Amino acid sequence: MKTLPKIAIASIVLGFAVGAVSASPASENWENSCASCHGADGKAQTKQGKKLKVRDYTLAAVQAEMKDDEMLKAILDGYFENGKERMKGYKDEYSEQEAKDLVAFIRGLKP
Numbered sequence: 364m365k366t367l368p369k370i371a372i373a374s375i376v377l378g379f380a381v382g383a384v385s386a387s388p389a390s391e392n393w394e395n396s397c398a399s400c401h402g403a404d405g406k407a408q409t410k411q412g413k414k415l416k417v418r419d420y421t422l423a424a425v426q427a428e429m430k431d432d433e434m435l436k437a438i439l440d441g442y443f444e445n446g447k448e449r450m451k452g453y454k455d456e457y458s459e460q461e462a463k464d465l466v467a468f469i470r471g472l473k474p
């Protein structure tokens with residue numbers, strides 16, 4: 364049997380690794396830490412989400428209201444309204460990169 368050229372093996376391994384890295388962490392983090400309030404689908408139709416009056420992040424109007432840098436800050440440092448904390452910050456659990464990935468994940472939510 365002819366052995367595969369090294370380069371082919373390397374690209375298969377690399378391609379797999381890249382796919383594995385970009386495939387799920389943000390969606391998994393969302394599921395684990397955020398979905399209880401925001402809903403797995405971002406519509407916030409959960410008990411907590413309704414109680415806390417969380418907005419539906421799949422709506423274009425809501426997406427337009429939010430700014431990426433404010434979203435990132437909210438995820439890391441918490442979300443405040445009139446000095447009152449409405450959501451705690453997650454900087455002890457998530458790195459800035461993971462928080463950025465969560466922002467991108469939220470931007471990808473569709474109605």
Ligand code: HEC
Nearest residue numbers: 396397400415417418429433434437438442449450453465
């Ligand atoms: C205990 C309930 C709860 C959990 C858990 C929660 N949030 Fe929130 N979140 C809120 C509330 C309440 C608000 C403010 C109301 C709103 O935006 O609709 C909010 C607001 C936000 C905002 C809006 C910031 C802006 O600029 O308007 C983002 C982004 C966000 N959350 C992301 C996340 C992410 C990512 C997670 C998981 C790491 C998470 N939230 C977990 C309750 C929660």
